[in-house]
Amino acid sequence: MVAEGAQLATARRPEFKALIVTNPQLALEKAVRRVVRQDLPEEVVAQLETPVSSTGDLNVYQGRPAEGMQLRGDQLTMRYFEANGVSYKARVFGELEHVTSRKGVPMQGVSVDREMAVAENAVRPLEVGERITAGTVVEETCPVSGETTEAVSTGEAVSDETPTVEVAGRVITLCNGAHVTVMEDEFRTWIQASGPGGAGFFVDNFPGTSSRAIGNLRCLYIRATYPEQVSAPNTEEEANSDMRNTARYYLESSYGKMTTTTTVTSLVTLPHTMAWYKAKDSEVDGLGLIHTESRNEARKLGYDSNQYDCIIVRINGGPRLEGISWGGGSSVWITWGGMDVLNHECGHSLGRNHANYWETTDGTAYGNGANQEYGNSFDVMGGGGGFSAHYNTISKRALGWLPAEYVHAPKTNGVYRIFAYDQPQLEEGKRYALTVAKDSIRQYNIEFHEARGGLLANSALVLYSGMGSNAGHLLDTTPGSSGVKGDGGIAIGRTYSDLEADMHFTVIGKNATSPPSLDVAYFRGPFPGNTAPTATLNASATTIAANGSVTFTATASDADGDALAYHWDFDDGTTAANSAVVTRTFTTVSQVTAMLTVSDMKGGTARRHVVINVGSHGKQSVTGAITWNAQPLQGVRVSNGTKYAFTDASGNYALSGLNTGSNTLTATLNGYTFTPSFTNPLTVVAGTNTANWTAGNSTFVTLTKTADPVEGGANGSFTLTRVGDTSADLMVRVSPVGGTATKTTDYTFTPDYATDGSYRTFTIPAGQASLVVSAAAVNDTAQEGPETITLQLASNGNYLSSSGNSVVMTVGD
Secondary structure, rough: HHHHHHHHHHHHHHHHHHHHHHHHHHHHHOOOOOOOOOOOOHHHHOOOEEEEEEEEEEEEEEEEEEEOOOOOHHHHHEEEEEEEEEEEEEEEOOHHHHOOEEEEEEEEEEEEEEEEOOOOOEEEEOOOOEEEEOOOOEEEEEEOOOOOOOOOOOOOOOOOOOOOOOOOOOEEEEOOOHHHHHHHHHHHHHHHOOOOOOOOOOOOOOOOOOOOEEEEEEEEEEEEEEOOOOOOOOOOHHHHHHHHHHHHHHHHHHOOOOOEEEEEOOEEEEOOOHHHHHHHHHOOHHHHHHHHHHHHHHHHOOOOOHOOOOEEEOOOOOOOOOOOEEEOOOEEOOOOOOOHHHHHHHHHHHOOOOOOOEOOOOOOOOEEEEEEEEOOOOOOOOOOOOOOOOOHHHHHHHOOOHHHOOEOOOOOOOOEEEEEOOOOOOOOOOOOOOEEEEEOOOOEEEOHHHHOOOOHEEEEEEEEOOOOOOOOOOOOOOOOOOOOOHOOOEEEEEEEEEEOOOOEEEEEEEEEEOOOOOEEEEEEEOOOOOOEEEEEEOOOEEOOOOOEEEEEEEEOOOOOOOOOOOEEEOOOOEOOOOOEEEEEEEEEOOOEEEEEEEEEEOOEEEEEEEEEOOOOOOOEEEEEEEEOOOOOOOEEEEEEEOOOOEEOOOOOOEEEEOOOOEOOEEEOOOOEEEEEEEOOEHHHHHHHEEEEEEEEOOOEEEEEEEOOOOOOOOOEEEEEEEEOOOOOOOOEOOOOOOOOOOOOOOOOEEOOOOOEEEEEEEOOOOOOOEEEEEEEEEOOOOOOOOOEEEEEEEOOOEEOOOOEEEEEEEOOO
């Protein structure tokens, strides 16, 4: 029986090792439980995964591929956990995915050979029934309360009455099982602060300053080669030239707060061939070994790497160095020249992740989606380049370059002026960004990246922070547009609305200040009873010759007396000023749909459109109406893949500039499905083409508070209600609870929510229109006074968030 068990464990081992690589979270779930493992024969245990709980160095290397080289996002990050004399390949998930290099960090998980599945939290609660192994010292002081506990002795099994945790090899008995959650939260806060909190390794020269990226950055640039290579990777002058440009970039990007000095070494030759290092990479961290030996060889020539903050190795080829450069900790590996790769990889040593893009799948800019690594093409930490590709304002704030007094953090609705941040100095009294919390996870960051030119010269960029990467996620506020991210900013006159948070941002206009600035209106609801504006649109002519002009006049009003903004969107990509009257000259023969959106800047809009025929264009239009429950549906985007149009307040649209023949049309609006009343693809003919659609029923979800909980008294409750199809379970996503009260120690939910990545979920059962969740206050002896619980709906693509999307509960004590 033992031999058979050992044989099965041996056969399982390579499969489990592969699972660690592909799905570390599942590997941890499938790992043999400790209460089972402790009773297995040694011959079987020897073939199982090995538990790891230790303190060590986490080395995170993030890469930049050479131009034209396509790599997946997961190929641009490598992690090693150096502990117990082993260089583990750290496979992480969830909250650890964006943590940068750290020294002396506790971690736990399981390993097979060098492959390690790392748990999200270093705190491991011991299982009930798990015995304390011989020789283990069990600490009996609860680190949460400071009280002495009745520790479990060696050989004894843990019970519900003796909650015990393991952290970095230390075994500690707690006085209260709820303190496991407290310890997990403390670790989560600490480890997240290690990366997103600021720079990773550089220490400034100014005593008393808190930033770790202010002062002089001392760089050692080592030019390295292998014994078999006949040429150097570059010349000393090329290296110095690149570093001079990098010094200028950092001086300007940091507003003069970080200078850079560099020593370039003469050529050093590594002691082994490239093939040797590639082979060695299967046993140890090959990148780290190249760096260590490059430093050692440079030291022989009189260059002491310990006297520098950042050590750059310039080399051609090697393990994981074919067409990719890396940075992490104090180490940088460069495999081609130019300043962009240096600015990027040194950014990783500054503690910056990749500047990413939030790629949504639900038709919104803000909702359900996934990370697109490297996706912010306007930031050098994404795919940007040149002196204007500044780190974004999220990174600049974290590095201490953009202090809080230079950033709007609005507490009230209003109009805020933001100046272009991509310039070499800050000026007293000016603000260079706007940041405001959306929920307990996400923050909105509005910035003006004027120096990049193009559409960015007249629009505000929108970024999420809090979604993992400490360099933020670019949002495309015009999802589905032909310009993709390139036209994803908020153009002048346009309102970007986040309906699930009832937040609205409008760029009112651009100012000829120094530097240039944008006026941004920020309004956050609720706005009960808000009435959308009404509008009509008139064109002075609809048929003109090439080089002719048309004056467009909008007549709009708002029953609530709200100020109005005007966004003009021509389907050829042209825009216009925020004005009720605009005149445009059409220089080329074409057929163009002019679309107007009038906004009250609080979520209410009115759309109108008109088709302009310029010369003998030979193009055709498709017109139609889209209804939902027999009512016109505004804001539906209709496209043939090239041209686009939006339905107006009457539910009508005009898709113009089409060729005759087959055209496949799509209609999209978050939360709705659409059924065409025509044969799709539509055969477009010369003359009249009509294509109507009917929108399917959507599910709307609201969140409302029923009652507040009272300690020692009645429970509170809140209700999730859906309107629409109730035939199946509906998983509703919420942000993790916020407020001053702490879940578990101050209150509990029944039913409790489940974890869904960074979010939490409740489930409304099939056949039910609502779910009532009880909030019970924990009755303790501490007099804490009233505390709050905040909860907010989030998207997952299966429903729409209606106007009731957040609650605040007060826990009475």
